[in-house]
Amino acid sequence: MNLSNIPSKKKTAIIYSSVFLLAIITLVACIVIIAKFDSSQSKIWAAAVVGLTISAIIASVVGLLLVRMYWSQNAIVKKSFNFFMDEVVSHNSLGLIIYDNNFIILWTSSFIKNRFGRKWVGYSLAEFFNHYETHFDNNLQSLNFKDNESFYHAEIWPLKNCISIKDITLEQNMIQVYSNQLPVIGEVEIDNYQLYHSILSKEELYRVNQEFIAILDELVSNYNFVYRQYTNGKFLVFTNKESIDKMASIDFNFFSKIHSALKNSKINNHLISISAGFALGYQNLWEKTEQAKNALLQAQSRGGDQVAIFSNTERPKYFGSSSEILYDISRTKIKRIADLIEGKLRDPKIKKVICYGHANADLDAIGSALGIWALAKEYNKESYICSITQDSTTESAIEKIIPKDEEIFIRPQVANKITDESTLVFLLDNSQIDRTDNKDCINNTKVNNIFILDHHRLGTSVDFCPSVNRYIDSAASSASEIVTEILMFVQRRISLKPFIAQMLLNGIYLDTLQFTKKVNARTFMAAGWLEEKGANSAKSSEILKIDEDTWNDVNDVLENIQEVKPGYFLAYKDIPLSNDVISIASEEILKISNRKAAFVIAKLKGTKFYKMSARGLDVNVQLIAEAVGGGGHFGTAAAVSSEDFATFIDNVKQAIVSEKNESYTN
Structure with missing residues (x-):
């Protein structure tokens, strides 16, 4: 063997091993000699004992040296490997916590020490996470928490008594940047703009438009925001989620500046307002545009002077609505819905009409339902009202006013049995299916056969009903007023029975507190028309009186x-x-x-x-x-x-x- 090419540490190991082996052989030989020769042969026996002792000492010393050399090398290798692995793991923003069966921390990696301090050994996991305002549960598999500006994700390995903690700040920031830059499309409109065209002078209308443009220009300056006008009083806007969130944080209060647009005008009692609808989260731009239109319609259906935000990931949000907008004196919308309903009733395919008010129906719900019931009867349709719960005032009015021989009211089971594609379904004084006495009221009919006539501001979307079949006017005093106007505008001459006219007037009286609130010129005209048809205002006042x-x-x-x-x-x-x-x-x-x-x-x-x-x-x-x-x-x-x-x-x-x-x- 050529020892010159062997490393010094290996040479030492070979020498130690040879000496150790020689000592062992000598030790064994001495033991054999001692066993074969008795003490009478004193010289041989004494030499064997001395050889045994010396070889044992040499074997022990050299053996210890060999063990020490191996242990030292192994410890160095292990230490270097553990250090290297810890550094690699830490470099990849990952740390480890080892805990015992009582959830007490036993060991933390260098990443944990560097990020969260060296003090946590001996503390419980609950104390560790509570320090970072995060609840720890033994049954959790993972959780997220934040420390200063850094975000962390913890994976819990209960079978290994180990928790891995990863820094996800970069991912979170990237997600936030992506989310902030998501495109948002909106529509903004001056409420009742066409009405102002007819009642304001050119100078006043110009002032309103200038105020509107000034508000939008301010938004361009302060946010990532652009706009284009595509018709009088209505604008298409483009922005992003970050800007929308900033606007929402101040409740879009900049739109209220237009309230004072006519402050110095002779007709400063007219409060100008703006409604807006925004859509975010939808993947397709055309879908986002349609949802922005729907959001604007929803905002206006809720009474205007507000902002609606539609998203495909969360419920609609509403902001503003600090005032009631000027009611529209134009009757084009009510004429359109009257023509549409009359067209449906003329259709020979339509055989039945079922009207629904809200559960615990009041005089307005029953009165408006009776108006549509009577209109359907004029066209020889099977007509019914599905209502099984009414308040005490309404129960009393039904008992006193509606003739006993009239077959009007049916139960939900009967309504479901007769509802089919030849049935018109009306929701009156209510726009939500789950607020009726029959949650299955539209199940068997066609979508185009569903109508909503309501005066309440919308709280949720009503996509189950086509937009052309909805008449929701929050400026109207009551659903009974809306139905009365429809009866006034249908082309067929209606021979309204007095008890129908009386119940419609009762509905108006109820919701206006006997003409003390929510009253406009159209309300008085509707009430006057009902009086001509046999209603009596004194009876309405009497119905609303309460007993002792x-x-x-x-x-x-x-x-x-x-x-x-x-x-x-x-x-x-x-x-x-x-x-x-x-x-x-x-x-x-x-x-x-x-x-x-x-x-x-x-x-x-x-x-x-x-x-x-x-x-x-x-x-x-x-x-x-x-x-x-x-x-x-x-x-x-x-x-x-x-x-x-x-x-x-x-x-x-x-x-x-x-x-x-x-x-x-x-």
């Missing part, structure tokens, strides 16, 4: 009244009351001056639900009702909840306190 028991119920629920915030009063009691009594109680609160809004909560009689009735004077109580799952009108709204009484009250209080844009101060 109802008065006691109202006083009972109003005993516990409190001012939640200045001008906003809430009364509640866990007693069963009918729908109309709860509404009457909220109206009573506002009969005292300097009160802006009233809210009354009680249990709906015969159900497990609680109802909140809301009323407002120049206050948008609809926004507050929507916050607790309800909806309605600018000044009249309601909500029904299956929550327990205390929770529902707390949620209503929170909604009242939190809502900041209910009213508009000029």
